[in-house]
Amino acid sequence: MDFNTGSSGGTGSGGSSGGPGGPPPRVSGGASGGEFNIGDPVQSFINTVRNVITAPVGFFRGIRREGDLVNPLIFAIICYEVSAILGGLLGLVGLGMGGTQGFGSFLISIILAPIFAAIGLFIGAGILHLLVMLIVGSRNSGFEGTFRVSAYSSVTSLVSWIPFVGWIASLYGIYLAIMGIREVHNTSTGRAAIVVLIPAVVVLLLVLLIIAAIGAALFFGTQQ
16 A cells, blocks of 8 residues: 655656646546546446555556546545445444434435535535645646545545444545645645645534534533
8 A cells, every 4th residue: 555655756647747847747638547437437436446545646646637527526426425325224224323314314315415525526626726726836737636636535435434434534535635635736745734634624623613512502501
């Protein structure tokens, strides 16, 4: 498993070095051999999942930097839909993280999952890319590269429905995003970590504030 966290000095597969002061390398043409391809949905999905999980540095180093948002979007939607279906099935038998749910809720969840996944992916990638522009600078590889990182990092949602395992997978998802931002935008590990961790910390603080507010409301409610 590729856990190399050193700063990438190489270029993307099929790209060329921009040289000192030049733009980061871009990969163009057809989909990379390691990326998901809707033309071969089953095998390319399996290969992409394996490559992202076991060799994220090499995978993100070799993917395209621009164009074709459809394939990575579909890959992410499949991951979230699988999670919704399997998590919903656990909920039907009372083993889900959210407790027992009815069949109607199960159907609604699998219908809405791809819609919310697509919306969330574009919003999340947009926020990440804004930070990329601020922290990495103008030599970044563009929004399409950031979108790909967000989409392929969604692979961890395949196990997010498993109690406790999902939390561990979310941490690995942060690692994947850091490696992806670093390789795709040809930046340092430190800058990539800042880009990824700022939204994560903000979300964590918001969750803690909400929990604290609910706890305070319940506490003061019992005192009356």
